[in-house]
Amino acid sequence: MKLFYSLKRKVLAVCLAGMILMALCVGGISLWTISHLTYDYEIQNMNHLVDTKATIIDDELLRSENIVNYTANAISRKVDDSAQLRDLSFRQHLAQSVDHDFQDASTNLHIICSYYLYYPSENISALWKASNGRDSTFYDVLVKQQEEIGHTAPRHVIAFAYLMDQGEAAWTQPYYSSYLNRYIISYLRPIYKDGVMVAIVGIDIDFQAFIDRLYANPPEGEHGMIILSDTTGTVEYAPDKPLGTQLADKDIHIRDAADKVAEAGQTDNMMVTYDWAGQESIAGIKGLRNGMNFIDLRRKPQIYNRTHKAVMQMVLGLVAVCILASLLPIYMINRLSERLQRVIEAAKATAISSCTTRSATTSASSAATSRRWSGR
DSSP states (O other): OHHHHHHHHHHHHHHHHHHHHHHHHHHHHHHHHHHHHHHHHHHHHHHHHHHHHHHHHHHHHHHHHHHHHHHHHHHHHHOSOGGGGGOHHHHHHHHHHHHHHHHHHSTTOTTEEEEEEEETTTTEEEEEEEEOSSSSOEEEHHHHHHHHTSSOOSOOOTTHHHHHHHOSOEEOOOEEETTTTEEEEEEEEEEEETTEEEEEEEEEEEHHHHHHHHTSSOOOTTOOEEEEEOTTSOEEEETTEEEEEEGGGGTEEEOSOHHHHHHHTTOSSOOEEEEETTEEEEEEEEEOTTSOEEEEEEEHHHHTHHHHHHHHHHHHHHHHHHHHHHHHHHHHHHHHHHHHHHHHHHHHHHHHHHHHHHHHHHHHHHHHHHHHHHHO
8 A cells, every 4th residue: 555655646746747847848938939929029010110100201201302303303494594594584484383383283292381492693582482381372472571571581491501502402400480480391402504503492391280290199008109300319309399309308318329320210120229217228210301210119118018918828828737737647646546446445355355264264174173083
């Protein structure tokens, strides 16, 4: 009996240890796989979010650029010599043509709030029309200025001087236009003839409406923060601060260099690291055509939140599996033990019966022998 119970415990221990070891190995591999897959999924989700929104923004920026470039090319074809611009009738005819081009092109692009034609050599704004923001109707800003001020202000875009120095098409940084009474960004295209800049054509985009729409429906749940930033990834353009504010004011500090931000904005294979309120965070970044960056910033604990949930679910599943796996060998060994116990008890009963029979036979034989001896 002692040998049997010792063997029973050993068999039970081996079965349980094997089951638990197998469950731990399978569970460990599963948890490691789930953790990495979940992290990769979150990274892909961040990149997908910034790619989707950036694509929509870039499409509107590209269409805006195309309008300006189309108009600039038309002007370039019509102006054969810069001396033509000294003719008032020619300038008026050219301005009417540009106005017609913009009116046709801007009807389906409501982010454009102003367009203009400027002659640097003459220091004259030949055309400037703006929308009041409520519809697609453009009023003549130059006429309104003449009525209110008595003279025409030739320059209304602060980037004209910069553009004349750089000599290439460019998007401006956000600024406030006192003439339009709104925050705007501008796209300007210079036009050259014989190496001389003869005209500047451009558009203004309502930047306040632009970022209001961008921040309108922020992601919920485990998402972190959506940011429209500058080239360096350190300044945020928010609805309440359209001219930009330092991310450091929100206790968000970038760890990586500016060149890495620029590189990450062109590929999905690189993430940028930040410190957000003392917690390590990563950002999916997509560069925009106007030099800004669209950022999805999340703390690492947020990224691992789903992983932790998946791990907890997996741990509970492993515990359940281990319990079920333990019950099976216990049940089987108990059944085997009961049957062996019956065999042992039957063997004992047989042994006792045999002993009793032998004792009775021996007693009878002894009595018979005694009687024979007595008869003699």
